[in-house]
Amino acid sequence: MSFFEFIGNVDRRYIYVLLVILIVYPLVKPIGLPLAMSRETRQVFETVDALPPNSIVILSPDYSPGAEAELWPQTVAITHHLMQKGHRIIALSLWADGVMYARRAMETLGPKYGYVNGVDYVIMPWVAGRDAAVSAMGRDLRSVYTQDFYGTPITQIPMYEDIRDIRDIALVVSYATGDDQDYYLQQLQAVYGTPVTGGCTAVSSPGRMPYIQSGQLSGFLSGLRGAAEYEVLVREPGLAAAGMDAQSLSHALVIVFIILGNLAYLLGSKRPSAVGGGN
Amino acid sequence: MKQTGPIVVTFIAGAVVLIEFFLKIDALKFWADTFGKWQLVFVAFASALGAANLIRIHANRATQKRSDWPYSYLLLGALGAWTILGVLKGPQNTNYDFLYQNLLQPLSATLFSVNSFYIASAAYRSFRVRTAEAAMLLVSAVIVMLSNVGIGTAIWKGFPELGGWFMRVPNAAGMRGIIIGAALGAIAISLRVILGLERSQYGGTE
Amino acid sequence: MSTNFGVWLAALATLSMYSYLYKDNAFFKIGEHIFIAIAAGHTVVMGWQTIKGTAWTPLTTKGEYLWLVPLIGGALLYGRFFRGIGWVSRFPLGFLMGVGAAITLRGQLQSSFILQIRGTMLPLNSLDNIVMVVGTVTTLVYFFFAVQSQRAGVAQLAMIGRWTMMIAFGAAYGNTVMARMSLLIGRMQFLFGKWIYLIK
Numbered sequence: 001m002s003f004f005e006f007i008g009n010v011d012r013r014y015i016y017v018l019l020v021i022l023i024v025y026p027l028v029k030p031i032g033l034p035l036a037m038s039r040e041t042r043q044v045f046e047t048v049d050a051l052p053p054n055s056i057v058i059l060s061p062d063y064s065p066g067a068e069a070e071l072w073p074q075t076v077a078i079t080h081h082l083m084q085k086g087h088r089i090i091a092l093s094l095w096a097d098g099v100m101y102a103r104r105a106m107e108t109l110g111p112k113y114g115y116v117n118g119v120d121y122v123i124m125p126w127v128a129g130r131d132a133a134v135s136a137m138g139r140d141l142r143s144v145y146t147q148d149f150y151g152t153p154i155t156q157i158p159m160y161e162d163i164r165d166i167r168d169i170a171l172v173v174s175y176a177t178g179d180d181q182d183y184y185l186q187q188l189q190a191v192y193g194t195p196v197t198g199g200c201t202a203v204s205s206p207g208r209m210p211y212i213q214s215g216q217l218s219g220f221l222s223g224l225r226g227a228a229e230y231e232v233l234v235r236e237p238g239l240a241a242a243g244m245d246a247q248s249l250s251h252a253l254v255i256v257f258i259i260l261g262n263l264a265y266l267l268g269s270k271r272p273s274a275v276g277g278g279n
Numbered sequence: 280m281k282q283t284g285p286i287v288v289t290f291i292a293g294a295v296v297l298i299e300f301f302l303k304i305d306a307l308k309f310w311a312d313t314f315g316k317w318q319l320v321f322v323a324f325a326s327a328l329g330a331a332n333l334i335r336i337h338a339n340r341a342t343q344k345r346s347d348w349p350y351s352y353l354l355l356g357a358l359g360a361w362t363i364l365g366v367l368k369g370p371q372n373t374n375y376d377f378l379y380q381n382l383l384q385p386l387s388a389t390l391f392s393v394n395s396f397y398i399a400s401a402a403y404r405s406f407r408v409r410t411a412e413a414a415m416l417l418v419s420a421v422i423v424m425l426s427n428v429g430i431g432t433a434i435w436k437g438f439p440e441l442g443g444w445f446m447r448v449p450n451a452a453g454m455r456g457i458i459i460g461a462a463l464g465a466i467a468i469s470l471r472v473i474l475g476l477e478r479s480q481y482g483g484t485e
Numbered sequence: 486m487s488t489n490f491g492v493w494l495a496a497l498a499t500l501s502m503y504s505y506l507y508k509d510n511a512f513f514k515i516g517e518h519i520f521i522a523i524a525a526g527h528t529v530v531m532g533w534q535t536i537k538g539t540a541w542t543p544l545t546t547k548g549e550y551l552w553l554v555p556l557i558g559g560a561l562l563y564g565r566f567f568r569g570i571g572w573v574s575r576f577p578l579g580f581l582m583g584v585g586a587a588i589t590l591r592g593q594l595q596s597s598f599i600l601q602i603r604g605t606m607l608p609l610n611s612l613d614n615i616v617m618v619v620g621t622v623t624t625l626v627y628f629f630f631a632v633q634s635q636r637a638g639v640a641q642l643a644m645i646g647r648w649t650m651m652i653a654f655g656a657a658y659g660n661t662v663m664a665r666m667s668l669l670i671g672r673m674q675f676l677f678g679k680w681i682y683l684i685k
Contacts, residue, residue, distance in 0.1 A: 012400040016506055019399045023666075023673050027684045033429025036439035039447075065384040066391035069671025070664060096326070096531035097387075099370070100379055125538055126531040128323035135588050136315045143316065147538055150371055186592030190600060202427070202664035206656045209451035210458055213617070214604025216596065223660065224667040225427050242684075243670040248430035250395070250666040255421055257402035262417075265407055281572040285579030292583030300591050316539070317555040318584045321577055323535040324559030330525040331563060350518045357522035365530030375530075377491060383527060385495040385675070386520035389502035392668035396506055398661075412651045419655025420662075427663050444613075446656055452617045453653030455601055456624025456646065462597035469590035472582050481575045 004264035022253055026245035033248050035241070040212060041229040043219025047171065047197050048081050055087045055170035056163060060198070061101040062094045062180035067201050071175045072101060073227035073240035074199035078173055079105050080236045083113040088159055090169075092124035092145070094133055094180050099126045103149060118157045123149040131183040138166050138188050166192050171218075174198040181208070185216050199226055286475040293473035330358065419445055487680050496680040499672055620649040 051057070059079065063071045082089055091102035106121045115121050124145045127133045136144045141163065147153050154160045162168060172188060174181045175198050188194040195218050200208055202223030211217035221230055224247060227240035292314055298304060299311035337351035364375055408414045425431030426442020471477040487493065501516030536559070544552040558580060564573035605621045607614040627646030630639050678684035 012396075013507065015400045016396045019396060019669070020673065023670055024677055024683075027670070027673060027677060031429075034432045035429055036426075036432050038439070038443060065387035066668070068384065068388050069392070069668045096528050097383075099531065100376070103376075104380075125534050127319050127539065128326055128532060128535045129319040130322075131588050131592060132315060132318040132322060132584065135592075136312075136319060139312055139315060143312075144319070144539075146543070151369075182596070183592070186596040187588070190592070190595040202660040202667065203657070205660050206446065206450050206653060207454050207458070209446055210455040210601060210604065213447065213451050213455075214600055216600055216604075222427075223663050224670065225663065239671070239674055243667070243674060244429055246670045246673070247663065247666055248428040250399075250669070251424045251428050251662060252430055254399060254402045254662050254666075255424060257399065258406045258417065258421070261403040261406060262408050281575070285575035288576055288579035289583035289586075292580045293587040294583075296584055296587035297590065300587075313551065314580075314584050315588075317558075318581070318588075320536055320540045320552070320555035321559050321562075321581050321584075323532040323539070324555075324562050324577075325581060326532045327529045328562060330529045331566060333521070333525050335566065347514065350514050353515065354518040354522045357519050358526045361523045361526030362529050365526065366533050370527075370530055370534065378523075379527070381491040381494040382498055383520070383523050385498040385672075386502060386516055387524065388668065389499045389672055390517075390520065392665070392672045393502065393506065395665040395669040398665050412647060415648055415651040416655040416658070419652045420659040423656045423659030424662055427659070445652065448613050448616050449620055449649055449652040450656040452620025453624050453646075453649040455605065455617075455621045456628065456649070457653070458597050459601050459621075459625060460628045462593040462601070465593045466590055466598070469586035469593075472586040473590075481578065 004260065004267070019250065019253060022249040023246040026249055027242065030242070031245045031248075033245050035225075035228055035232065035244055037229050037232070038222070038226070040208075040219045041221055041226050041233070043212075044078070044197050044199075044221060045081070045219075045230065045233045047195065047218040048078065048085065048173075051085065051087060051170050053086065056159075056168055057082055057087050057089055058169055058172045059089050059091045059102065059105065060093055060172065060174045060176075060180075060184070061091075061098045061105065062174060062176045063101070063201075064095060064097040064177075067177045068101075070201050070223045070227065071177070071199060073224065073238055074175055074221045074230065075101060075105050076109065076238060077227055077230035077234055077236065077240070078199070078221075079109050081230070081234045082173075083109060083115060084234065086113075087170075089115075089121040090124060090159075090163075091121060093126060094130045094183065096126050099123070099149065118148075118152070119159055122157055122159050125149045130180060131187060134183045134187040138192055138194075141166050141169075166194060169194055172196045172198070175200070176204065177201050178204060181217070181220075185211060189216055282481070285481055286478065290473060290475055293469075297473070330362075334358065419450075486682060492679055496676060499676060619645065622646075624649050 059075075059082070061071065061075050079089070089106065091106050093099045093102050103123050106115070106117070106123055110117070110121060117123070125148070127144055129136070133144065142154065142160075142165070145154060148157060166188060172184050172194055174184050174196060177200065181196070181198060181200060184196045189196045196216070197218040197220065199221030200223075202225070205220065205222035208217060208220045212219065221227055224240050224243055228244050231237050231241045295307055296311050296314055299307040334355065337354050341348050341351035341355065361378070364372070368375060370376070406417065408417050422438070422445055423442050425434065426438045426445075431438035431442070468477065498516055501512045504510055505513040536556070540552040540556050543549040544556070558577040561573045562577045565571045605618055607618055609615050609618060623642045623646035625646070626639065627643040627650070631643035631646075674684065
């Protein structure tokens with residue numbers, strides 16, 4: 001049996017174990033591989049850094065737990081930056097799950113910076129509709145959210161005294177897995193000129209590039225790497241920076257398998273049975 | 280009436296919102312704003328349709344004792360308990376938040392992460408370079424994969440910049456073509472829906 | 486190892502999902518059915534919050550009776566589950582489709598069409614700009630003309646478009662690998678960091 005036939009017949013569960021080992025080992029014993037800084041991440045940093053003092057920012061974690069590993073570290077990193085600069089935050093989400101992350105971000109990081117609910121930040125309940133919700137925000141922000149997540153009417157929230165409409169929002173930071181960042185671009189940025197930045201899963205990042213090039217999107221964080229870069233910029237290393245060595249080894253494994261598979265094909269071996277044929 | 284009524288509703292709702300946006304007619308502003316806010320409530324009702332369908336399917340499965348029927352009772356019980364807790368106490372409730380963080384989040388996150396194992400095992404058998412275009416796809420994929428992580432930078436300092444160029448220029452060009460094409464399609468479909476030329480969403484002859 | 490009940494619950498939930506990698510089993514099926522149930526339940530709970538906050542409260546506290554329309558209309562959506570009156574659900578569906586289509590149309594037109602075309606209008610004075618313009622135009626040629634047209638020149642332009650898209654799809658695949666691996670890294674950080682304390 002040739003080497004390639006052997007690889008092709010290995011029970012796929014051994015591959016799974018190998019993958020877990022390659023991921024867990026660098027988490028336990030970090031290797032310290034270098035991390036380059038991307039232009040898009042730096043653009044997000046500069047956009048947040050350039051905000052006028054005491055700006056009001058919409059923070060919109062539009063994701064479910066399925067994307068938490070990539071987007072929660074991004075949420076934390078940018079929230080650190082916003083709070084370091086003392087900006088006021090409206091934490092809301094277009095996703096039913098996202099509201100729980102909005103709440104977690106404010107309640108875990110707020111105390112570190114002395115942030116007070118209602119004064120420095122407010123958490124909004126979920127409003128259904130996604131693009132319809134964003135469109136309604138643009139038309140009349142105060143009528144979309146009439147009370148906060150805890151049921152307090154906005155007329156009793158001190159921070160809301162300075163919010164008349166969407167033009168009082170200095171920036172929208174949207175973390176999205178798919179279309180939701182587009183909704184902010186379509187319904188707010190294109191119509192009212194509200195700047196939009198944020199992050200997305202690595203899967204979505206190729207689709208963000210046209211909006212960066214056209215100037216519609218003011219930078220974005222791409223997946224776990226983007227979160228790691230931002231953690232370095234705001235000097236708050238966290239889960240993302242810790243996970244990049246593991247990311248490296250997992251990528252190396254996939255690349256090695258792709259090369260081996262194509263070598264087997266090109267060298268004319270018998271077509272490998274599905275990896276996992278040894279089940 | 281059963282067939283044409285909904286089409287008329289679609290036209291009026293869509294036309295009011297569109298015309299007010301493009302022509303800025305003050306007389307329509309109140310109704311455009313109102314329809315926009317009504318949409319939020321309609322979507323909220325629609326979002327629970329999935330749960331209603333789930334109840335219907337699993338109630339049938341449980342009562343008729345079809346395959347895996349005990350799990351259907353588990354599903355219905357969990358759905359009922361969760362909904363009652365959330366509706367009575369609200370998602371702000373500590374217990375709700377505890378269950379969300381320690382049950383729903385890990386279940387969902389883990390289910391999505393299972394894909395990574397399949398990607399690793401499928402990388403050997405499925406990624407075949409049979410044509411020049413497939414080779415281009417592979418080269419682009421490998422460059423982007425290496426540029427995203429430290430091991431690529433350790434192999435060659437130029438990988439991040441090269442990968443960045445791939446993403447910013449040729450990838451952006453290809454994606455832009457797809458975005459524009461998809462936008463044209465979405466505009467065409469939207470117009471067809473508003474004008475009543477697209478009726479498949481209403482279904483049935485009842 | 487953690488002694489926190491919540492962490493153990495989360496760890497068991499995680500392991501129930503991963504048990505499928507060995508083979509399908511009851512532990513996985515229990516976790517799967519609970520997940521489907523509570524994910525649907527969460528959507529119902531949040532939807533209820535929206536209905537209560539957006540429509541019910543203004544109706545009952547401020548007398549804004551126009552909210553009766555979406556409240557009744559939304560309820561009619563469930564008519565589809567009852568034999569004989571399924572047709573009533575078409576009216577609220579029609580409203581949903583109409584407003585949704587209008588919002589989509591105006592959003593796509595400005596942001597994804599006009600501004601994207603404007604972004605492509607670049608001076609051809611650098612390699613980047615040339616690649617951007619040529620890549621975008623040829624991709625569109627591929628989508629709109631390659632199948633129907635047999636003219637000389639169109640096929641060549643479409644071929645350049647295909648190559649451009651291969652680069653884009655390759656970038657998408659590379660990023661998909663990164664995304665999926667990130668999800669696994671996140672779960673491993675939890676299992677070996679918060680549950681087993683192997684990661685400092």
